[in-house]
Amino acid sequence: MPLKLSLILLLLFVQNSLFAQSNTQIVVQGTIYAQATKKPLPFATIAIQGQTIGTISNQKGQFLLRIPSKFNNASLVLSHIGYKSQRLGIQQIVNIKSYYLEEDAQVLQEVVVTGLTAPTIIRKALDKIPENYYAKPYTHQGFYRLTTQKEDKEYIQASEASFEVYNARPTNKNQLKLNKMRAIKHERLMENMELRLQPASIFESDIVQHLDDFRLLNKKGLKNHIFKLKGMRTYEGAQVYVIEFDQRPGWKKPGYKGEFWIDTQSFAFVWFDFGRSPQGIGYLKVGNLAERALMKLMKLKIKLRKERQRYRYQKIGNRYYFKEAQVDLDNFIRNGVRNFQYLSRSKLHYAVTNMQMNQATPFSEKEVLRNKKWIENQSEFLDKGFWSAYNIVLPEVAFATIAQKIDAENRANILKVEVEDWLRSGPKDKAARMDSIITYYHRKGLFAGNALVTYQGKVLLNKSYNRAYTRNASNTQFRIGSTSKTFTSMLVMLLVKSNQLKLSDPVGKFLPNYAHPQVTIAQLLTHQSGIPSYTNNSEYLQQVLSQPFSSQQMMQQFSSDSLEFVPGSKFKYSNSGYVVLANVIEKITGKPYGEVLQEKILKPLGMTQTYFGNRDNANLAKGYLYGKPEPTYPSQNNIGAGGIVSSVEDLLKWSQALDKDVLLPATLRNQLFVPRAEYLDWESDYGYGWMIDKYQFLVSKRHKVHHHPGTDLGFYSMFVKQPDEQITIILLSNTGDFPRFEMSDLILNELN
Numbered sequence: 001m002p003l004k005l006s007l008i009l010l011l012l013f014v015q016n017s018l019f020a021q022s023n024t025q026i027v028v029q030g031t032i033y034a035q036a037t038k039k040p041l042p043f044a045t046i047a048i049q050g051q052t053i054g055t056i057s058n059q060k061g062q063f064l065l066r067i068p069s070k071f072n073n074a075s076l077v078l079s080h081i082g083y084k085s086q087r088l089g090i091q092q093i094v095n096i097k098s099y100y101l102e103e104d105a106q107v108l109q110e111v112v113v114t115g116l117t118a119p120t121i122i123r124k125a126l127d128k129i130p131e132n133y134y135a136k137p138y139t140h141q142g143f144y145r146l147t148t149q150k151e152d153k154e155y156i157q158a159s160e161a162s163f164e165v166y167n168a169r170p171t172n173k174n175q176l177k178l179n180k181m182r183a184i185k186h187e188r189l190m191e192n193m194e195l196r197l198q199p200a201s202i203f204e205s206d207i208v209q210h211l212d213d214f215r216l217l218n219k220k221g222l223k224n225h226i227f228k229l230k231g232m233r234t235y236e237g238a239q240v241y242v243i244e245f246d247q248r249p250g251w252k253k254p255g256y257k258g259e260f261w262i263d264t265q266s267f268a269f270v271w272f273d274f275g276r277s278p279q280g281i282g283y284l285k286v287g288n289l290a291e292r293a294l295m296k297l298m299k300l301k302i303k304l305r306k307e308r309q310r311y312r313y314q315k316i317g318n319r320y321y322f323k324e325a326q327v328d329l330d331n332f333i334r335n336g337v338r339n340f341q342y343l344s345r346s347k348l349h350y351a352v353t354n355m356q357m358n359q360a361t362p363f364s365e366k367e368v369l370r371n372k373k374w375i376e377n378q379s380e381f382l383d384k385g386f387w388s389a390y391n392i393v394l395p396e397v398a399f400a401t402i403a404q405k406i407d408a409e410n411r412a413n414i415l416k417v418e419v420e421d422w423l424r425s426g427p428k429d430k431a432a433r434m435d436s437i438i439t440y441y442h443r444k445g446l447f448a449g450n451a452l453v454t455y456q457g458k459v460l461l462n463k464s465y466n467r468a469y470t471r472n473a474s475n476t477q478f479r480i481g482s483t484s485k486t487f488t489s490m491l492v493m494l495l496v497k498s499n500q501l502k503l504s505d506p507v508g509k510f511l512p513n514y515a516h517p518q519v520t521i522a523q524l525l526t527h528q529s530g531i532p533s534y535t536n537n538s539e540y541l542q543q544v545l546s547q548p549f550s551s552q553q554m555m556q557q558f559s560s561d562s563l564e565f566v567p568g569s570k571f572k573y574s575n576s577g578y579v580v581l582a583n584v585i586e587k588i589t590g591k592p593y594g595e596v597l598q599e600k601i602l603k604p605l606g607m608t609q610t611y612f613g614n615r616d617n618a619n620l621a622k623g624y625l626y627g628k629p630e631p632t633y634p635s636q637n638n639i640g641a642g643g644i645v646s647s648v649e650d651l652l653k654w655s656q657a658l659d660k661d662v663l664l665p666a667t668l669r670n671q672l673f674v675p676r677a678e679y680l681d682w683e684s685d686y687g688y689g690w691m692i693d694k695y696q697f698l699v700s701k702r703h704k705v706h707h708h709p710g711t712d713l714g715f716y717s718m719f720v721k722q723p724d725e726q727i728t729i730i731l732l733s734n735t736g737d738f739p740r741f742e743m744s745d746l747i748l749n750e751l752n
Contacts, residue, residue: 025066025067025069026067026068026069026071026072026090027064027065027066027067028046028064028065028067028076028090028093029062029063029064029065029097030062030063030096030097030099031057031060031061031062031063031097031098031099032044032057032061032063032078032080032099032100032101033061033098033099033100033101034083034100034101034103035100035101035102035103036102038100039061040057040059040060040061040062041057041061041080041083041101042057042058042059042060043056043057043310043324043326044056044057044078044079044080044083044101045077045078045079045080045314045323045324046063046065046076046077046078047076047077047314048067048071048074048075048076048077048090049074049075049076049077049087050074051071051074052140052316052354052355052356052357053065053067053068053071053353053354053391054352054353054354054391055351055353055392055393056324056349056351057393057394058349058393058394058395058396059396060396062394063393063394064391064392064394065391066390066391067090071090072090072091073089073090073091074089074090075087075088075089076088076090076093078099078101079101080101081235081271082103082104083102083103083104084102084103085101085236085237086099086101086102104234116229117229118227118228118229118245119222119227121229121241121243121262121267122217122222122227122243122262124267125262125267125268125269126217128266128267128268129208129269130170132266132267132268132319132320133208133209133268133313133319133320133321134167134169134319134320134357135169135170136169136357136360137166137167137168137169137360137361137362138167138169138355138356138357138360139164139166139167139355139356139360140164140165140167140321140322140352140354140355140356141162141163141164141165141179141352141353141354141355141356141390141391142162142163142164142165142202142350142351142352142353143160143161143162143163143350143351143390143391143392143393144160144161144197144202144348144350144351145158145159145160145347145348145349145392145393145395146158146159146160146195146197146346146348147159147346147347147402148190148195148344148345148346148347149344149345150189150342150344150680150681151342151343151344151345151572151680151681152573152681152682154405154681155397155402155405155406156185156186156189156190156344156406157183157184157185157186157190157195157346157406158183158399158402158403158406159181159182159183159184160182160183160392160395160399161178161179161181161182161197162178162179162180162181162387162390162392163176163177163178163179163181163202164176164177164179165177165202165203166360166361166362166363167206167209167360168362172203172209172210174199175199175362175363175368176199176202176203176368176369177363177367177368177369178369179390180386180387180390182386182399182403184402184403184406184407185406186406186409186410187410187413188338188409188410189333189340189342191335191338192298192300193300193302193333195346197348199369199370202350205311205322205325205350206322207272207311208269208313209322215255216245216255216256216274221255221256223248224247224251224253224255225245225246225247225248225255225256226245226246226248227243227244227245228243228245229241229242229243230242230243230244230259232264233261235261235263235270235271236270236315238263238264238265239263239264239265240261240262240263240264240270240271241261241262241263241264242259242261243259243260243261243262244258244259245257245258245259245274246277246279247277247280249279251279251280252280252283253280253283254276254277254280254281254283254284255276255277255279255280256274256275256276256277257274257275257276257277257278257279258272258273258275258309259272259273260272260273260274266318266320268313268320269313269320270313270315270320271310271311271312271313272309272310272311272312273308273310274308274309275306275307275308275309276304276306276307281304281307286303287302298335298336298337299334299335299336299337300333300334300335300336300337301333301334301335301336302331302332302334303331303332304329304330304331305330305331305332305343306328306329306330307327307328307329307330308326308327308328309325309326309328310324310326310327311324311325311326312324314352316355321352322352323351323352324349324350324351324352325348325349325350325351326347326348326350327346327347327348328345328346328348329345329346329347330343330344330345331343331344331345331346339695339698339701340683340695340696341680341683342681342683343680343681349393351393353390353391353392354391386399408737409739412446412739412742413742415440415441415444415446415739415742416739416742416745416746418440419437419440419441419746420746422436422440423436423437423746423750430460430750430751431460431461433750434451434453434460434461434747434750435461435463437743437746437747438451438461438463438731438743439465441738441743442465445467446738446739447465447731447733447738447743448465448466448467448470448472448733448734449464449470449472449478449731449732449733449734449738450462450463450464450465450472450474450476450478450647450648450730450731451463451465451648451730451731451732452648452649452651452652452729452730453727453728453729453730453747453751454652454726454727454728455725455726455727455751456725456726456727457726459652462648462649464476467735469624469627470621470622470624470734470735472621474647474648474649475609475619475647475649476619476620476621476647477609477610477617477619477620477621477645477646477647478620478621478645478647478715478717478732478733478734479620479623479635479642479644479645479710479712479713479715480642480644480645480646480651480710480712480715480717480719480732481642481709481710481711481712481715481717482641482642482708482709482710482711483644483708483709483710483719484612484638484640484641484642484710485578485640485641485689485708486654486689486690486708486719487597487601487654488578488581488585488640488641488689489525489688489690490600490601490663490664490689491596491597491600491601492521492525492581492584492585492688492689493664493668493671493672494600494601494663494664495585495589496668497664497665497668500588501521501584502521503520503521503522503525503688504520504521504522505520505521506518506519506520507519507520507521507524507580507584510584510587510588511555511580511583511584511587514555514556514560514580514583515556515560516529516530516560516563516567518567519567519577519580520567520568521581521584522676522688523567523568523577524577524578524580524581524584525581525688525689526571526677526686526687526688527571527572527573527574527577527677527686528567528568528569528570528571528572528676528677529563529567529577530563530564530565530566530569530570531560531561531563531564531574531576531577531580532561532562532563532564532574532576533572533573533574533575533576533577534554534558534559534576534579535575537558537561540557540558543558544558544633544637544638545631545633545637546633547634548634548636549637551579551582551586551592551593551639551640552583554579554637554639555579555580555583558576558579559576559577559579559580571677571678571679571686573679575638575641575642576641577641578640578641579638579639579640579641580640581640582639582640583640585640593612593639593640594611594612594613594636597611597612597644598611598612600663601654601663604662604663605653605654605657605662605663606653607646607650607653607654608650609646609647609649609650610644610645610646610647610650610651611645612636612639612643612645613635613636613643614634614635614636617645620645621715621734622734623712623713623714623715623734623735624714624734624735624736625713625714625736626736630713631713633713635712638712642710642712643712647732648730648732651719651730651732652728652730655719655721655728655730658672658721659723659726671687671688672687672688673687673690673692673704673706674687674688674692675692676688679691683695683696684696684707687706689708690706690707691706691707691708692704692705693706693707696741696745697720697741697748698745698749699722699748699749699752702752703722703724703725704722704723704724705720705721705722705748706720706721706722706723707719707720707721707744709740709741711737714734714735714736715732715733715734716732716733716736716737716738716740717730717731717732717733717740718730718731718732718740718741718743720744720748722748725751725752727748727751729744729747729748731743731744
């Protein structure tokens with residue numbers, strides 16, 4: 001069907017909706033916090049008292065609710081599990097932006113009723129389903145958002161939709177009518193994969209009405225799970241039984257582990273919170289038999305690592321209705337054809353935003369979205385006012401922001417294929433071909449900055465690529481962001497060389513007052529310390545960007561939070577770990593980090609265009625974000641993790657030194673590039689301050705490639721070395737992100 005016709009039909013659907021919004025609305029928005037901790041409360045319910053209109057707060061506690069003006073004198077109820085509900089008049093709160101819920105001090109109570117067991121309660125709850133849940137046909141309006149991120153938080157898929165469901169009681173011949181939706185995915189990282197919903201997926205979220213699909217409370221599920229009455233607690237003003245469960249040992253199927261709550265008076269299921277049991281997750285198979293055969297053919301592996309599902313029911317009058325579903329899935333994904341793998345986390349949030357219980361009628365055949373059609377394949381929109389007529393769950397990150405980033409990467413991948421095709425008839429000279437690759441990206445507006453490429457130790461390319469507003473020359477200096485870590489790791493190894501520390505030494509040996517003295521130097525170098533990165537904390541990042549801090553302050557204030565995991569047990573990239581390393585370097589040498597860098601590396605190598613921190617420098621490129629000058633900030637705050645300024649010519653000297661015994665003997669120098677941890681999100685291993693490529697570059701199948709990218713506001717860098725052919729690729733940009741891996745891959749392919 002042509003796009004124009006599809007849009008016309010979609011508009012007709014909206015106009016004919018049972019839930020079409022009045023032009024006169026009251027908009028209530030704000031953030032819900034916990035009174036005691038002042039932290040945002042995700043998944044709080046915001047609803048008109050006694051009505052079916054409502055929404056849910058997002059992960060940041062934010063919400064927006066559009067209320068028809070006829071409810072001007074009604075009250076709004078804010079509620080959250082574990083907190084006391086709050087009732088506020090709508091007229092009184094239109095201008096309020098922050099709401100605080102008081103924690104419910106009640107604790108789990110022991111059940112003392114003789115003879116009351118979990119199986120008894122469950123059996124009674126199952127028997128009372130027909131009288132507890134609305135048995136007549138009704139229609140509800142729903143909204144869902146589905147996103148997928150790699151472990152490094154990069155979004156690779158997003159979709160969201162508003163729809164209406166005709167709940168055909170007592171039968172399950174439900175119907176779905178799509179109002180509006182939009183979707184995008186990363187074409188390379190999700191090639192031959194679709195995380196998407198069919199209408200059946202929406203219907204089955206009401207698990208009480210689909211017990212056979214939800215294999216816990218059907219006959220087989222009851223037999224193969226162990227249920228235990230944990231106690232009682234209060235939920236939305238009523239007492240509920242808390243029943244925990246796990247799959248029975250020895251059952252060789254993928255069962256569940258978690259808990260659900262049953263109202264003590266009505267015996268209605270009101271809350272579910274569970275995931276796949278560790279005992280059975282190994283038996284779980286992705287897809288049906290045909291899909292698994294296809295995955296094998298395409299060398300595609302998807303393995304569920306962790307799962308959490310939550311479902312909530314709301315009581316209106318004396319009946320219960322499905323209200324909300326949240327599903328989190330952690331997967332390991334391996335694409336053997338494209339030669340990459342990564343960890344992903346998918347999040348689904350589905351909320352019922354309104355219900356129509358009187359005179360509900362089935363949708364017409366033209367309106368119904370057939371069950372075999374995927375919701376995400378219907379249409380795509382990017383306008384800012386996309387959801388202005390609907391109640392939705394606010395996003396953590398704006399859809400347009402996610403879509404623009406994914407779209408840029410998709411275009412970069414397409415462009416890479418275009419460049420490869422063009423090179424087949426391009427110049428034969430290697431130097432000219434290097435220039436052609438970068439020029440192609442430059443003309444497309446995707447790269448501006450300086451580039452230097454060597455092959456067999458000889459410089460093939462050293463050139464500046466400018467935009468109308470940049471003035472870069474071959475000796476222009478750039479902030480190199482995380483590429484600075486390669487210098488910090490060298491300083492550490494120089495201290496090893498002089499016997500001033502050992503890689504196995506705990507940090508406490510040098511910094512006895514540090515919060516995590518047990519973490520070792522090696523764990524800091526390889527991002528296996530468990531120290532949370534300050535750059536992942538928005539509050540910390542805001543402070544770091546706004547005022548200067550000493551190295552000690554950066555460590556004590558921003559790099560001392562509770563460990564995320566046992567040191568050495570896993571990998572998680574942490575800029576804070578390198579801040580701690582800088583403090584160790586300063587403690588041992590008794591000198592500032594920048595001075596040690598100058599004395600131990602820069603001066604011996606003649607790197608006169610390189611330094612650490614902020615200084616007046618007319619030769620420093622001006623940084624730009626989205627074509628506008630970047631904000632200034634004290635970059636020395638990134639001590640150890642970033643903050644170094646350099647040029648392509650100086651970085652060539654750095655590259656050459658890494659191939660010789662100028663600073664370190666080969667026995668120590670080679671240790672920098674030994675794989676010590678797997679960095680799935682960057683498709684690499686990690687050594688001491690260096691990434692050792694596995695899947696990003698095609699040549700990595702035959703050659704060892706070391707690299708480290710860098711990001712510092714508008715400055716982006718890429719430093720790549722292939723030692724066996726003395727290949728060095730240095731790409732420095734001061735105009736924002738660029739397709740650095742695609743460009744580097746093309747260059748490596750040309751030189752091998």
